[in-house]
Amino acid sequence: MKEFLQLMRRFVSPYKKYIGWAILLNILSAVFNVFSFTFLIPILSILFKTEGADKVYHYMEWGSGDLAEVAKNNFYYYISQMIVDNGPTVALIFLGLFLMIMTLFKTGCYFASSAVMIPLRTGVVRDIRIMVYAKVMRLPMSFFSEERKGDIIARMSGDVGEVENSITSSLDMLMKSPIMIILYFATLVVTSWQLTLFTIVVLPGMGWLMGVVGRKLKRQSLEAQSKWSDTMSQLEETLGGLRIIKAFIAEDKMINRFTKCSNELRDATNRVAIRQAMAHPMSEFLGTILIVAVLWFGGTLILGQNATIDAPTFIFYMVILYSVINxxxxxxxxxxxxxxxxxxxxRVDKILKAENKIKEIPNPKPLKGLNDRIEFKDISFSYDGKREVLKHVNLTVPKGKTIALVGQSGSGKSTLVDLLPRYHDVQEGDITIDGTSIRDVRIADLRSLIGNVNQEAILFNDTFFNNIAFGVENATMEQVIEAAKIANAHDFIMEKPEGYNMNIGDRGGKLSGGQRQRISIARAILKNPPILILDEATSALDTESERLVQEALERLMKTRTTIAIAHRLSTIKNADEICVLYEGEIVERGKHEDLIELNGYYKRLHDMQQL
Structure with missing residues (x-):
């Protein structure tokens, strides 16, 4: 219950007005319900000639005695007069009509109390989804290297959906049930405190049984949701790797793997569903035990020599008690x-409460552009805190110059450039722009200065225009076309039936690898940043496209500060400085010709590519 109350404080606060209306309407519904049942006693006592039917009732002035006694007496008096004046049949019709009106008021309030909770339920779920999505957008890249994408998708879909189905749908019951239970129990106490005391003694044992089952249900639910995450992860991996699966004729292997995971999910879900299905039968059985126990105890009170309750009142008591059961x-x-x-x-909170280690200082310094240089000062970095990926790297990138990073895979090239836009934070050393540490400026200001073209062209399921204009506010068609021309993308875009308005499919699936890369380059060109990061930007292009795009990039790089990662050494021959990384350290640096003459590691890489 403590966890539930904390959850309510976190997410229900903006919807307090709905809770207020729900409480009021539920109180009215319960009052109308109790009031309609009070007709049972006079109907049984007077209409059907039970004990006390011959008693003559006289009207009492309001305020002449105990309010409850006066109200009860006058109630009986009016019904007696109705029977005398109109006869039992007509009186029964009037009582029935009055009962219908009370029921109409009760059900109307009941419906309204449910309807007023719907905006709260849907609002809470919407808020959670938005919060999870916003948190995912702001978490550092390191978080996603440790988490499976399928698991994150499962938490945003399955787990948030389960919160909607299990918690917010229960809010309505939690609003109604306590109000009705309190009012009904108050009525039971007024009717017979002895019977109510007996009932209260019996109830805690039943509540304890319910609690035992509920606690086990949470543990099983965690297991079931974990299996759901595994299933979603496998589906995501399958969709992303279909080409390889088919190439290696591994369809049956993947189907068997998915079948095994689905069977485990089914077994876990079955255990949860069976225990959940136990709720209604168990509560029904326990409720019947309660009714039987009260019937026995009430019978002893009625049949005893000093009866404290008469038969009609006992029947009314049982009706109210049965109303408490629901x-x-x-x-x-x-x-x-x-x-x-x-x-x-x-599970959702593992995302919402995940620590974001990339933090801004309270009063960051302004960063408007690059005026002088970028400096990497004695940089050391490791992902797991054990093996260092970068070791005491020192590098200066003057404004307008092109610095190329080369080396074998895993030497730390991509990690080094990822530190500049603060996808990760350096653990030792510092990175400065014009002498200002990048930790002292706004992240948005820092990243607005940087344009990226990665080895893998990351595109969105949208049009050519929107992919090229991504991140650039109010971009015009003329600007997009100009960027596409520079990137050698305009011609093949115009060959499409819808031109720039054509949807390129999921991750640009309707395009070739070279076309996707040229769209990615056009996007960076349109952003027009002072700093360019090119991570194997031409690796996916054919020979002709590579030549054209390389020329365009070289024209663009003349007025930009560029850090280029390259495996094809031919693409970075004209760089102002080439830095050779080996196992996280810069082992050689200089221009292409100088490094060839040095006859070192760079020369060996160059000779292997020549061969």
């Missing part, structure tokens, strides 16, 4: 559903 069952059902939802919320 809200108690709803309360028990919510008690079963909520642990399942809390298990899902616990």
């Amino acid at each position: 809200p108690l069952k709803d309360f028990a059902k919510a008690g079963y559903n909520i642990p399942k939802g809390l298990a899902s919320m616990e």
Whole structure:
């Protein structure tokens, strides 16, 4: 319950007005319900000639005695007069009509209390989804290297959906049930405190049984949601690797793997569903035990020599007690559903409460552009805290110059350039722009200065225009076309039936590898940043396209500060400085000709590519 209350404080606060209306309407619904049942006693006592039917009632002035006694007496008086004046049949019709009106008011308030909670339920779920998505957008890249994408998708879809189905759908019951239980129990106390005391003694044992089952349900729900994440992860991996799966004729292997995972999910879900299905039968059985126990105890009170309750009042008491059973069952059902939802919320909180180590200082310095140089000062970095990926790297990138990074895979080239836009934070040393540490400026200002073209062209399921204009506010068609021309993309775009308005498919699936890369380059060109990071920018292009794009990039790089990662040494021959990385250290640096003459590691790389 503590976890649930904390959840309510976190997400329900903006919707307090809905809770207020729901409480008021539920109180009215319960009052109308109790008031309609009070007709049972006079109907049984007077209409059907039970004990006390011959008693003559006289009108009492309001305020002449105890309010409850006066109200009861006058109620009986009016019904007696109705029977005398109109006869039992007409009186029964009037009482029935009055009961219908009370029921209409009760059900109307009941419906309104449910309807007023719908905006709260849907609003809470929407807020959680937005918060998770916003958190994912702001988490550092290191978080996603440790988490599976399928697991994150499962938490945003399955787990948030489970919160909606289990917790927010239970809010309605949690609002209604306690109000009805309190009002009904108050009525029971007024009717017979002895019977109510007996009932209260019996109830805690039943509540304890419910709690035992509910606690086990949460543990099983965590297991089931974990299996759901595994299933989603396998699906995501399959969709991303279909080409390789088919190439290696591994369809049956993947199907068997997915079948095994699905069977485990089914078994875990079965255990949760079976325990959840136990809620209604168990509460029904326990409710019947309660009714039987009260019937026995009430019978002893009526049949005893000093009866404290008469038969009509006892029947009224039983009706009210039976009315308590339904809200108690709803309360028990919510008690079963909520642990399942809390298990899902616990998984969602692993994202919401994940620490973002990339933080801004309270009063960051302004950063408008690059005026002088970028400096990497004694940089050391490791991903796991054990093996260093970069070791005491020192590098100066003057404004307008092109610095190339070369070396074998895993030497730290991509890691080094990822530190500049603060995808990761350096652990030792510092990176400065014009003498200002990048940790002392706004991240948005820093990244607005940098344009990226990566080895893998990352595109979106959108049009050519929107992919090229991505991140550039109010870009015009003329600007997009100019950027596409520079990137050698305009011609093949215009060959498409819809031109720049054509959707390129998921991750640009309708395009070739070279076309995707040229769209990615056009996007960086349109952003027009002072700093360019080219991570194997031409690796996916054919020979002719590579030549054209390389020329365009070289024209663009003349007025930009560029850090280029390259495996094809032919693409960086004209760089102002080439830095050779080996196992996280810069082992050679200089121009292409100088490094060839040095006859070192760079020369060996060059000779291997020549061969």
